[in-house]
Amino acid sequence: MxxxxxxxxxxxxxxxxxxxxxxxxxxxxxxxxxxxxxxxxxxxxxxxxxxxxxxxxxxxxxxxxxxxxxxxxxxxxxxxxxxxxxxxxxxxxxxxxxxxxxxxxxxxxxxxxxxxxxxxxxxxxxxxxxxxxxxxxxxxxxxxELRFRSQTEKHELSHLYEAKIRNMGNAGRNGGEYYTPRPLIRAIVRVVRPKIGERIYDGAVGSAGFLCEAFDYLSSGKALTTTDL
Structure with a gap:
C-alpha cells in the first residue's frame, strides 16, 4: 500500500x-x-x-x-x-x-x-x-488514502523511509549518513536486550527503525502478560 x-x-x-x-x-x-x-x-x-x-x-x-x-x-x-x-x-x-x-x-x-x-x-x-x-x-x-493505525502499517512505513534515506546516501545527498541497515538494528537490539518497563531511546529516529525492532523484540517474549501488551 x-x-x-x-x-x-x-x-x-x-x-x-x-x-x-x-x-x-x-x-x-x-x-x-x-x-x-x-x-x-x-x-x-x-x-x-x-x-x-x-x-x-x-x-x-x-x-x-x-x-x-x-x-x-x-x-x-x-x-x-x-x-x-x-x-x-x-x-x-x-x-x-x-x-x-x-x-x-x-x-x-x-x-x-x-x-x-x-x-x-x-x-x-x-x-x-x-x-x-x-x-x-x-x-x-x-x-x-493511507492509514497508520496497525503495527504492520507502521512497520511498512518505517521500512520505506529507510529506503528513502538510503537512496539519499546513494545519491550523495545529505541524510544518507543517518541510515542504519535493518539487520544491524536487529543485531543491536538483541545485544542490548531491552526489557518491559525500561525506557527505549532512539536518538536519531530517522525511520524509527530501532523503536520498531525493539517493539517486535519485546512483543515476541514468551511470558508477556496482558499488562505488558
Missing part, C-alpha cells in the same frame, strides 16, 4: 521544478504525512475522550486540521471536491496561512519538549516546494 503510494507521489513531485533531489521528495512527502497522521491521532484522542465523558482540546484550530483544508469528506466518507481546495487556492492557503500558523506554535508552546513546540520547529525549518496547487492536490489525495 505505502510503496505504491510513495511511487505515485514521487511521480508527481518529479514534475515540480523545486523538487530535484531525493531529499526534496522525502521532505515534501513527510510534512504532508505528518499532518495526516496528526489529524488521525487527534481524532482518536477525541473519540476516547467522548467514551470516558471527557472533552478533548484539539491542538490545531478547525480550519487548519487535515479534514478541513486537505480532505473534507462528504456523507459517504469520500473527498468532497466541492469543498476541497485545489490549484492556486490550495497553494496560497498552504504558503500564506497554514505554514505561518504552524510555525507560530513554537512561540506559544509552554516548553521545548511539547508537541506544540515540535510542530512550530518543524514548520519553521521547511517550506512548501510544491508550487502547483494541482500537483499538491494530487499528492494529498494519495496520502489521504
Amino acid at each position: 505505502f510503496e505504491q503510494a510513495f511511487k505515485n507521489i514521487d511521480d508527481v513531485l518529479w514534475k515540480e521544478a523545486g523538487c530535484t533531489t531525493e531529499l526534496d521528495y522525502t521532505e515534501q512527502t513527510s510534512w504532508l504525512l505528518f499532518l495526516k497522521y496528526l489529524d488521525g491521532l487527534e481524532q482518536d484522542k477525541a473519540d476516547e475522550a467522548i467514551l470516558t465523558g471527557k472533552t478533548y482540546t484539539f491542538i490545531l484550530d478547525a480550519p487548519y486540521r487535515w479534514e478541513s483544508w486537505a480532505a473534507p469528506k462528504d456523507k459517504d466518507g469520500k473527498i468532497d471536491h466541492n469543498k476541497a481546495k485545489s490549484g492556486d487556492d490550495l497553494r496560497d492557503f498552504v504558503n500564506q496561512k497554514l505554514f505561518p500558523y504552524l510555525h507560530g506554535f513554537k512561540e506559544k508552546a509552554s516548553g521545548p519538549n511539547t508537541l506544540e513546540y515540535k510542530i512550530g520547529e518543524i514548520f519553521g525549518e521547511i517550506k512548501n516546494k510544491i508550487q502547483s496547487g494541482y500537483n499538491l492536490r494530487e499528492i494529498i489525495d494519495h496520502i489521504d
Whole structure:
C-alpha cells in the first residue's frame, strides 16, 4: 500500500521544478504525512475522550486540521471536491496561512519538549516546494488514502523511509549518513536486550527503525502478560 503510494507521489513531485533531489521528495512527502497522521491521532484522542465523558482540546484550530483544508469528506466518507481546495487556492492557503500558523506554535508552546513546540520547529525549518496547487492536490489525495493505525502499517512505513534515506546516501545527498541497515538494528537490539518497563531511546529516529525492532523484540517474549501488551 505505502510503496505504491510513495511511487505515485514521487511521480508527481518529479514534475515540480523545486523538487530535484531525493531529499526534496522525502521532505515534501513527510510534512504532508505528518499532518495526516496528526489529524488521525487527534481524532482518536477525541473519540476516547467522548467514551470516558471527557472533552478533548484539539491542538490545531478547525480550519487548519487535515479534514478541513486537505480532505473534507462528504456523507459517504469520500473527498468532497466541492469543498476541497485545489490549484492556486490550495497553494496560497498552504504558503500564506497554514505554514505561518504552524510555525507560530513554537512561540506559544509552554516548553521545548511539547508537541506544540515540535510542530512550530518543524514548520519553521521547511517550506512548501510544491508550487502547483494541482500537483499538491494530487499528492494529498494519495496520502489521504493511507492509514497508520496497525503495527504492520507502521512497520511498512518505517521500512520505506529507510529506503528513502538510503537512496539519499546513494545519491550523495545529505541524510544518507543517518541510515542504519535493518539487520544491524536487529543485531543491536538483541545485544542490548531491552526489557518491559525500561525506557527505549532512539536518538536519531530517522525511520524509527530501532523503536520498531525493539517493539517486535519485546512483543515476541514468551511470558508477556496482558499488562505488558
